[in-house]
């Protein structure tokens with residue numbers, strides 16, 4: 091595939107990976123390359139749009155005029171949240187299934203077909219955004235009915251989702267074959283995580299098709315009327331459901347990367363698997379936290395929904411927040427890599443961009459994305475977040491400093507282990523995750539600050555000059571300056587990744603294992619006791635710090651809300 | 660990696676389900692569970708003792724019906740002049756807010772501090788966002804979703820006096836960024852129901868179509884249409900222009916004294932407010948937002964320039980002129 095790889099397969103199409111010990115089949119590997127490269131190209135395009143959008147919101151620059159801002163923001167959303175994320179996720183399903191199980195990808199033709207449908211649907215949607223004219227309006231990510239988004243947009247979106255659905259089928263069929271052959275064997279944790287991701291993806295995609303198909307029919311005039319509240323509820327099954335896919339795929343990558351590079355082991359199979367199952371049952375309706383400040387829903391339903399999401403999904407995330415660093419700590423202690431409280435962490439391969447991306451992703455996702463998500467998911471607190479810039483602040487923390495960073499880390503290893511090439515400019519590669527993660531964290535914090543403390547709306551190109559009134563948000567200007575500079579840096583950081591990836595594919599040398607000197611640690615030099623008997627005190631301290639920050643931010647947000655005038659009975 | 664018995668890439672061996680869990684992991688589980696329950700409890704408790712809960716009755720109502728409700732609210736309301744601007748004084752404690760592309764109908768109103776009002780939130784067209792903050796303290800802000808087809812009644816009571824700004828927080832089309840309204844919280848004497856007159860200003864015809872005047876700049880080539888030889892002239896309201904159906908066509912028209920001009924609505928949600936007119940003229944325009952098919956006629960006698968605009972689309976530059984020569 092692409093003629094870019096340095097590996098050879100045996101006559102059955104298999105090869106053995108020297109680093110992970112996995113048996114990899116060409117049918118799966120070709121598709122992983124195809125989906126992976128498409129994702130990275132999309133990231134590059136989406137990043138260019140990010141720059142134009144960010145420099146418009148920083149009004150001192152005011153790059154785009156207002157009408158174009160709406161269009162460009164919609165394009166940014168599509169290239170990032172749909173193309174970059176979803177293409178990458180399909181690749182992850184193929185790694186988590188066939189790679190880990192050492193099998194061929196069953197029905198791999200469907201993978202190719204799915205790819206084609208996704209590409210066609212995506213192209214149609216993006217084309218319609220790039221060219222729509224009045225009376226059509228920019229769809230953004232949500233295309234809220236009855237604002238008229240272009241009709242081909244809805245058709246394209248449905249097609250794209252359908253394609254993703256088709257591409258997921260080979261993964262499930264592969265698992266099914268494995269189960270038929272080895273009915274009593276438990277799936278490896280990574281495969282189990284990928285499986286749950288796949289199931290949630292199915293739910294989300296079906297929900298999305300249910301919402302967008304009527305919207306298309308309404309837009310072409312076949313349906314007279316579509317209820318706005320119904321559409322919102324249905325839309326968010328995919329709108330949020332796909333974020334859950336991002337979350338689960340990311341967590342699966344965390345387990346994978348900390349193991350492959352850091353030597354992590356599973357702290358407790360039981361607990362980690364229960365956490366995945368909790369997601370399966372509890373996360374889908376968590377989508378309704380987008381409706382906390384909507385009419386048309388009773389407060390008891392909204393409350394029940396948040397509580398149920400809090401009990402189920404949040405607890406599941408908190409479990410992983412412990413289990414993953416604990417796995418790293420226990421695994422490294424067993425291998426004799428680090429004594430004391432944090433020795434296992436200091437001695438870790440921080441120069442390896444695969445490792446540092448993963449750890450930064452865990453930290454930034456937890457502190458910035460996770461905590462804020464729980465806060466805005468509380469019914470009343472939602473009023474102070476709803477539709478202001480703090481919302482993009484939150485979801486860039488989850489989907490950029492969390493998922494994107496984790497996927498970048500994985501992609502570094504796709505380059506090595508799948509394409510068999512070593513990083514071109516490896517010095518640059520080792521600072522890239524810090525550069526990108528750091529700048530993006532500032533972008534997120536500024537957006538949250540602007541939204542919560544200045545009430546700056548999202549999806550708005552000119553808050554310093556609102557036509558027809560003297561009122562504006564000028565006191566917030568200094569924060570926009572910091573936001574703008576950090577946004578430029580983060581785009582540079584993202585571009586760096588793309589340059590390294592493309593450079594590696596075209597000009598990287600052949601990769602020869604082992605991956606880091608660290609892996610040479612002898613298993614006998616450490617304590618041989620199983621992971622769950624290892625000390626997890628370092629992790630425990632870290633999660634207590636996390637918990638303290640959580641409680642403080644939670645309290646601050648309630649304080650902020652309590653200052654507002656009286657609302658409600 | 661043969662040296663790992665506990666790899667996430669391999670099937671776990673033996674009775675993994677019965678394997679014991681590290682004590683610290685169990686403690687963390689307990690903390691997580693307790694925290695989730697506490698957060699839920701706090702949220703429930705806040706509905707009883709907290710002062711900010713976005714709950715209230717929702718009614719299904721057609722956009723047309725909701726428009727009528729807001730219209731009746733405006734008709735029943737009194738007026739008061741606050742800082743040189745005419746604002747509505749609600750008749751009773753119900754305040755009707757009609758969101759439309761791109762204005763807030765029913766606003767501005769003046770409210771008594773400490774009094775509890777029922778805010779009725781609804782839309783005439785697409786989804787909008789009711790984002791509110793007092794002028795002097797931007798961090799005291801909240802936002803509520805507005806959906807067409809639904810009327811949401813939420814109680815609110817304000818202690819802090821001053822102007823509150825309402826900015827649309829949900830993308831609602833190209834003019835979204837111009838969708839702004841206000842209300843004022845201020846102690847005032849009881850006011851009787853009545854209707855206000857129109858204010859006047861002497862802005863020059865020359866700058867009226869630029870963004871130096873109220874609202875956005877208008878697409879106008881500088882040449883008024885000469886209709887001085889006609890006794891009946893038609894101006895389309897909501898014709899294509901200014902980036903959508905946001906123009907008066909012709910934008911500026913010259914007529915002879917005594918000419919009847921008919922304003923015909925060719926798209927929805929527009930009104931005609933008079934910005935300025937010659938001394939002695941008494942054209943009142945059309946206050947209410949009207950839809951396609953509506954028309955309004957007036958006979959222009961007094962010589963001079965009549966400047967007018969559409970309120971919701973002022974930000975888009977929807978402005979016009981009738982000049983009697």
Ligand code: HEM
Nearest residue numbers: 140144167170171230231482489490548549550577580581
């Ligand atoms: C280079 C880093 C990035 C920067 C500087 C950036 C910046 C921005 C800005 C300024 C907005 C507009 C917010 C508003 O005005 O409402 C935005 C919207 C958005 N971004 Fe990004 N972004 C970046 C990367 C990403 C990535 C990697 C993803 C997804 C994986 C993403 C997903 C989105 C989405 C979904 C929206 C919302 C569009 C909507 O409102 O419908 N962004 N971004």
Ligand SMILES: [Cu+2]
Nearest residue numbers: 827829831835
């Ligand atoms: Cu709006």
Ligand SMILES: [Cu+2]
Nearest residue numbers: 928929969972
């Ligand atoms: Cu208008």
